[in-house]
Amino acid sequence: xxxxxxxxxxxxxxxxxxxxxxxxxxxxxxxxxxxxxxxxxxxxxxxxxxxxxxxxxxxxxxxxxxxxxxxxxxxxxxxxxxxxxxxxxxxxxxxxxxxxxxxxxxxxxxxxxxxxxxxxxxxxxxxxxxxxxxxxxxxxxxxxxxxxxxxxxxxxxxxxxxxxxxxxxxxxxxxxxxxxxxxxxxxxxxxxxxxxxxxxxxxxxxxxxxxxxxxxxxxxxxxxxxxxxxxxxxxxxxxxxxxxxxxxxxxxxxxxxxxxxxxxxxxxxxxxxxxxxxxxxxxxxxxxxxxxxxxxxxxxxxxxxxxxxxxxxxxxxxxxxxxxxxxxxxxxxxxxxxxxxxxxxxxxxxxxxxxxxxxxxxxxxxxxxxxxxxxxxxxxxxxxxxxxxxxxxxxxxxxxxxxxxxxxxxxxxxxxxxxxxxxxxxxxxxxxxxxxxxxxxxxxxxxxxxxxxxxxxxxxxxxxxxxxxxxxxxxxxxxxxxxxxxxxxxxxxxxxxxxxxxxxxxxxxxxxxxxxxxxx
Amino acid sequence: xxxxxxxxxxxxxxxxxxxxxxxxxxxxxxxxxxxxxxxxxxxxxxxxxxxxxxxxxxxxxxxxxxxxxxxxxxxxxxxxxxxxxxxxxxxxxxxxxxxxxxxxxxxxxxxxxxxxxxxxxxxxxxxxxxxxxxxxxxxxxxxxxxxxxxxxxxxxxxxxxxxxxxxxxxxx
Numbered sequence: 001x002x003x004x005x006x007x008x009x010x011x012x013x014x015x016x017x018x019x020x021x022x023x024x025x026x027x028x029x030x031x032x033x034x035x036x037x038x039x040x041x042x043x044x045x046x047x048x049x050x051x052x053x054x055x056x057x058x059x060x061x062x063x064x065x066x067x068x069x070x071x072x073x074x075x076x077x078x079x080x081x082x083x084x085x086x087x088x089x090x091x092x093x094x095x096x097x098x099x100x101x102x103x104x105x106x107x108x109x110x111x112x113x114x115x116x117x118x119x120x121x122x123x124x125x126x127x128x129x130x131x132x133x134x135x136x137x138x139x140x141x142x143x144x145x146x147x148x149x150x151x152x153x154x155x156x157x158x159x160x161x162x163x164x165x166x167x168x169x170x171x172x173x174x175x176x177x178x179x180x181x182x183x184x185x186x187x188x189x190x191x192x193x194x195x196x197x198x199x200x201x202x203x204x205x206x207x208x209x210x211x212x213x214x215x216x217x218x219x220x221x222x223x224x225x226x227x228x229x230x231x232x233x234x235x236x237x238x239x240x241x242x243x244x245x246x247x248x249x250x251x252x253x254x255x256x257x258x259x260x261x262x263x264x265x266x267x268x269x270x271x272x273x274x275x276x277x278x279x280x281x282x283x284x285x286x287x288x289x290x291x292x293x294x295x296x297x298x299x300x301x302x303x304x305x306x307x308x309x310x311x312x313x314x315x316x317x318x319x320x321x322x323x324x325x326x327x328x329x330x331x332x333x334x335x336x337x338x339x340x341x342x343x344x345x346x347x348x349x350x351x352x353x354x355x356x357x358x359x360x361x362x363x364x365x366x367x368x369x370x371x372x373x374x375x376x377x378x379x380x381x382x383x384x385x386x387x388x389x390x391x392x393x394x395x396x397x398x399x400x401x402x403x404x405x406x407x408x409x410x411x412x413x414x415x416x417x418x419x420x421x422x423x424x425x426x427x428x429x430x431x432x433x434x435x436x437x438x439x440x441x442x443x444x445x446x447x448x449x450x451x452x453x454x455x456x457x458x459x460x461x462x463x464x465x466x467x468x469x470x471x472x473x474x475x476x477x478x479x480x481x482x483x484x485x486x487x488x489x490x491x492x493x494x495x496x497x498x499x500x501x502x503x504x505x506x507x508x509x510x511x512x513x514x515x516x517x518x519x520x
Numbered sequence: 521x522x523x524x525x526x527x528x529x530x531x532x533x534x535x536x537x538x539x540x541x542x543x544x545x546x547x548x549x550x551x552x553x554x555x556x557x558x559x560x561x562x563x564x565x566x567x568x569x570x571x572x573x574x575x576x577x578x579x580x581x582x583x584x585x586x587x588x589x590x591x592x593x594x595x596x597x598x599x600x601x602x603x604x605x606x607x608x609x610x611x612x613x614x615x616x617x618x619x620x621x622x623x624x625x626x627x628x629x630x631x632x633x634x635x636x637x638x639x640x641x642x643x644x645x646x647x648x649x650x651x652x653x654x655x656x657x658x659x660x661x662x663x664x665x666x667x668x669x670x671x672x673x674x675x676x677x678x679x680x681x682x683x684x685x686x687x688x689x690x691x692x
Contacts, residue, residue: 502664505574505576505655505664505666506574506576506653506655506664506666507653507666508664508666508667510667
C-alpha cells in the first residue's frame with residue numbers, strides 16, 4: 001500500500017512540475033526572413049512568443065548543401081543558430097522544429113540570401129505516414145485510458161464483478177502499445193527522423209523530456225495499474241482508483257487545453273473532464289455484456305451506474321464548456337479554424353451521445369424492471385453509444401495537429417530587433433503596411449530580462465520623402481509591453497524608428513533602426 | 521534646401537553661444553581642480569514656469585556644495601560613489617549624488633542661474649566631456665536634459681535635449 005501511495009504521489013508531482021504556457025509561434029527572425037545581406041550573418045536568431053526547446057534545426061546553404069556544423073543554443077523564447085564561417089553566396093534556408101510548452105512541435109523555415117538570391121526549395125518536412133501514426137496511436141491511447149481504465153474501474157466499483165472486462169482488457173493492451181508508439185512517434189516528429197531511427201535512443205530521450213512525453217508515461221502507468229487491478233483481489237479497488245487518477249493526470253499534464261491560461265483552472269478542468277469521460281465511456285462495454293446476463297443482477301448494476309453517471313455527465317459538460325470557451329474565444333472560430341471545426345464536430349457527436357444517454361436513463365432503464373424486451377433495446381442503444389464515443393476519440397485525436405484559435409496570433413508582417421549592449425528592443429508592427437499601424441514595443445535589458453521604463457516614446461521619420469520626425473508616447477499595456485496604436489505611415493520606404501525609454505529620472509536609453517515598409 | 525544653405529544653418533546653430541538648452545556657463549575645466557558649475561536656465565517648459573531644477577552629479581565629481589539661492593530651497597541626495605577618491609588626505613567613498621533647487625518660481629520670460637562648487641577628481645578622463653544630467657520640472661510638464669551622446673558615435677543626430685557638459689582638460 002505504501003508503494004502505491006508513493007507511485008501515486010510521483011504521478012501527481014510529475015504532472016505539475018512542468019511550467020507551460022501555450023502553443024508557440026515564431027514572432028521574429030534576425031536576419032529578416034527573405035532579406036538579402038551583403039555578408040553572411042554570424043548568427044540567426046529566432047524569437048518565439050514563449051520559451052521553446054529546440055528540436056531539429058537544419059541549414060541548407062546557397063549551393064543546396066545541407067550543413068550540419070551549426071551550433072544551436074536556446075535561452076528562453078530565443079533560439080540562436082551559429083552559422084558556419086564559410087557560408088557561400090546564394091539563398092540559405094534554415095528549417096526549424098521546436099517544442100512548445102504544451103509539448104507540441106512547431107515547424108517552419110526561414111530564408112535569407114547572401115549577395116544574390118539563388119533558386120532554392122524549402123525542405124518539405126511533411127511526413128504523412130508519421131502524422132497518420134501519431135493520430136492512430138492517439139486514438140488507441142484514448143481507447144486504453146477511457147474504455148480500458150474506465151472499464152476496470154466500473155468492474156471494481158460499480159458491477160463488483162469481472163463480467164464483461166474482455167473489451168477493457170483488449171483496450172488496455174491497445175492503449176499500452178499506443179502509449180509506446182506515441183512516445184516514439186513524438187520523438188521522430190520532434191527530430192524529423194525516419195522510422196528506422198526508433199532503434200536509436202535519441203527520439204525517445206527527446207520525447208521524454210517534453211510534457212507530452214511525460215503525459216504518455218503517466219498514461220502508460222495508469223493503464224498498468226488498471227491491469228494490476230484486474231488481477232489481484234486484495235488491493236484491486238485502490239489500484240483502480242489510482243489508475244483513474246492517472247487518466248485525469250495524463251490529460252491534465254499536456255496538450256493545448258491543459259496548458260492554456262488560467263492554468264489553475266484549466267488543469268483541474270481537464271483532469272475532471274478526463275476522469276468523467278472514463279467513468280462514463282468505460283462503463284459502456286461491461287454494461288452491454290451485463291445486459292446479456294439474467295435480469296436481477298444487471299438491474300441492480302444499471303441502477304448503481306445511473307446514480308454516478310448523472311453527476312459525471314454534468315461535470316463533463318461543464319468542464320467541456322469551460323475548456324471550449326477558453327480555447328476558441330470567439331464563436332466564429334468554431335467554423336473558421338480547423339480547431340474550431342473539430343470542436344464543432346465533437347459537439348455534434350456529444351449531443352447525439354447525450355440524447356442516447358438521456359433515452360437510456362429516463363426511458364429504457366425504468367422500462368428494464370417491467371419489460372424483458374427493454375433489455376435488448378438498451379443493449380443496442382449502449383452499443384450505439386460506444387460507436388459514437390469511438391468516433392469522438394477519432395475526431396478529438398485530430399486536435400494534436402491544429403493550434404487552438406486562442407494561440408493564433410495575427411500575422412505580424414514587420415518586426416525589427418534593435419540591440420545594444422545596454423538594451424534590446426523588439427518592435428512588432430501590425431499589419432506592417434502603408435496606412436494605420438499598431439506598434440508593440442518589447443523592452444529588455446542586454447541580458448534579456450524585462451526592462452522597466454517610466455516613459456517610452458516612439459519617433460518615426462522618413463527622410464527620403466521629407467517626413468520629419470513624428471513623436472508618439474507609448475502606453476504600457478497589461479501585457480507588460482508598450483503600445484502605440486494607429487500610427488499613420490503614409491508612404492512605403494525605409495522609415496527611421498527611434499525608441500527612447502526613460503529608465504530613471506536621469507537616464508534614457510535610446511535605440512534607433514530602420515523599418516522597411518513595403519509598397520502596397 | 522540646397523547644400524550651401526544647409527551648411528550655413530548648421531554653422532549658425534553651432535555658433536550661437538546661448539542655445540535654448542540648459543547648459544553650463546564654463547565649458548572647459550581642468551581635472552584635479554575645483555570647478556564652479558553654473559547651470560544656465562534660459563526658459564521654462566514650453567512656456568510654463570520652472571519650479572524645480574534637479575542635477576545629477578556624475579561619478580568622479582566630489583565635494584559638491586550647492587550655493588543657496590534666495591527664494592529657493594536647496595536639497596541634496598547623498599549616496600555611495602562607485603569608486604573611492606582622495607580629498608585633502610581623506611578617502612571619500614560617498615557624498616552628494618544629486619542637488620535639487622525647489623520652492624521657487626522662474627517664469628519662462630526670465631533667465632536664472634543655479635550654482636554649485638565641485639571638485640573634478642583626477643580619476644576623470646581628460647579630453648572627454650563630462651555630463652551633468654538635469655531634470656527641469658515646471659508647473660506643467662517636465663524637460664529632461666539628460667541625453668548623453670555615445671562616444672565615437674559622431675554620425676548620430678544631435679539630441680533634442682542634451683545634458684549640459686564640460687570639456688575636461690588634462691592637468692597642466
